[in-house]
Every structure is written in C-alpha cells, then in structure tokens.
Amino acid sequence: MIKIRNTSYKPNLEHEGKFLLPLPSPPPPSTKGIWFTELKPHERLFxxxxxxxxxxxxxxxPNPNIPFDNLDFNLQSRYHHAKELFPEKVDTVLQKETVCVETFRVLRNTKDVIIKKPDPLGHPLRISGIKEKISPHSVKLINSGHRTQLTNNGFSRQPADGNFFHY
Structure with a gap:
C-alpha cells in the first residue's frame, strides 16, 4: 500500500468519522483539469x-474515540504499564500514529492506493506435462562445443571385466 497526495477539495476522513451533510462542492471544470483550475482565489479558498x-x-x-483532554491522550498512548519496566517520560504520551501503527486517525490529507505485487517469477505459473525426460547420465548433457566427443569412435567395453577395446 502506498500513500499519495489527495488532490480533491474534500479530505478523506471516512475512517475517522462520518459526514452528516455533504460539503459544498465546486462547479465542474469545463476542460479536463483539476477542480480549482478555473476558480477565482476566494472561491478556491471557500x-x-x-x-x-x-x-x-x-x-x-467525529469518532467518539478521539481524545479531547490530557487523560484521553494518556489512555490512548502506546505505553502499557504491565509490559514496560522503567519507561521514559515521553513513552506515556507517545501516540501509536507517531510510531507508524495504523489507527483510525488521519494525520495527512492522503489517499491509500493498493499496488498489485508483481510475480516473483516474472510470469504466471504454468503446469504442464513433460514430453521427454533425458537421463542425467546421457553424453548429450555434457557442456557442448565443437571438441566435445559424443561417440566413442569404435571403442566399447568388454562385458566381463569392463576394459576398453577397439575393433
């Protein structure tokens, strides 16, 4: 997931609360462009x-879990009394968002975009039958080259003792 800048006139706060009434929306631009291209400065500000x-x-x-006073901030901090021994002073007020833990709060006006992961093999997996199985003892599996000998030039082994002889 990647976060990109929200270029809309309305921030993305659906996770933090709900809209009771729609926000005032600007008139659509006559040409293809961003919503504020044809607006005057005071209209854009509005x-x-x-x-x-x-x-x-x-x-x-807003969401009812949003802290309103010092006690609420301390209760929603990442500090847990039973898990930490001798914490620093800042740990009792350090919020989860500042240590990159996802919560319902929105800190920046961004949109989350999910990127599809590429295949690690670079192609889809295809399962099919093997047409030919080559023996690992085959002479044709040796490194190929113009000096590689693929035959034994008339030599053969004797069945009894395994010695080479030439006809």
Missing part, C-alpha cells in the same frame, strides 16, 4: 477543505 476545517465543521460527526 471550496477547499483542510483536515482541521472539516473536523470543526457542523457537517461532520
């Missing part, structure tokens, strides 16, 4: 919503 402006808006209802 339609563009930041994470904080949406969270403070009456059109948005």
């Amino acid at each position: 339609f563009h919503q930041t994470l904080n402006s949406v969270r403070k808006s009456r059109r948005y209802s």
